[in-house]
Amino acid sequence: MELRYLRYFVAVAEELHFSRAAERLGISQPPLSQQIQALERELGTRLLTRTNRRVELTEAGLVFLDEARDILARTERATRLVSRLGRGEAGQLRIGFTTSVPLSPTLPRTLMRYRQRYPDVELRMHELNSQRQVAPLLEGDLDIGIMRPATLPEGLDAFTLIREPLMAVVNEQGPLGGSALPLTLEALAIHPFVYFSPAAGTGLLDQFNTLFAKRGLTPRLVQEVGGPNTIISLVAAGMGVSVLPASFQHIRIDNVRYRPLSDADAVSEVWLTHARHHLTPQARSFIDLVQRPGDP
Secondary structure (H helix, E strand, O other): OOHHHHHHHHHHHOOOOHHHHHHOOOOOHHHHHHHHHHHHHHOOOEEEEOOOOOOOOOHHHHHHHEEEEEEEHHHHHHHHHHHHHHOOOEEEEEEEOOOOOOHOOHHHHHHHHHHHHHEEEEEEEEEOOOOHHHHHHOOOOOOOEEEEEOOOOOOOEEEEEEEEEEEEEEEEEOOOOOOOOOEEEEHHHHOEEEEOHHOOHHHHHHHHHHHHHHOOOOOOOOEEEEEHHHHHHHHOOOOOEEEEEHHHOOOOOOOEEEEEEOOOEEEEEEEEEOOOOEOOHHHHHHHHHHHHHOOO
């Protein structure tokens, strides 16, 4: 049964007048009468009684009117929903993010703007280190990944979302804690270090090794840990020094000082990563918002 039959019948049933119904539908009366007759033949029952002076609904017509209205309303709702899903205005967006990213104002601010613009999209946030985001992105279990730089496999693309300086993390009571002036990596390298273990799965470890290797330096790691809070706490305990992105300054622990680094390449990035050939409308809307930060 064609939906137009239902629309034609509802118009006649509500107007109880073929001429007015035809005018409402924007068609002439004879084709409308023919379509109603065709509908009745298809159903095998009369829906309307007609005389020269009036049109009335039969008992079957009254029942069919309720059902026809419901079908048309549900069809309209489904059409609107599918259209909104296709435009990324509804549905779900699954985002993976590393522990450190919420410390920067960029992601919270972007999420707020996205929620304001697309209030009917359900945001699902998953805290995962950089390495653990790769497989879900490839397999379609994540739409967007927010991670530190890492070696990405074929099938994933990335661009820089955040760029921030690295800072030395030192003990206030130690030999480097008496000044807030910039330090060089060479000056820092003579001290024992606390840093991420390879099992932490963070791209910061690769950057740490690369920065010091470029200078022919091999920092002495006295403690390898899994998270930034532990690093900062061990620095506070006098176990050693460390290097972390500037956003970690928001983690305030007694006896810890953050000092800038004078090395121009002592900069950390956060990437927005996504599958190259499987970008959902919701993910595309999020990326468009990120890439046009000045838009209202």
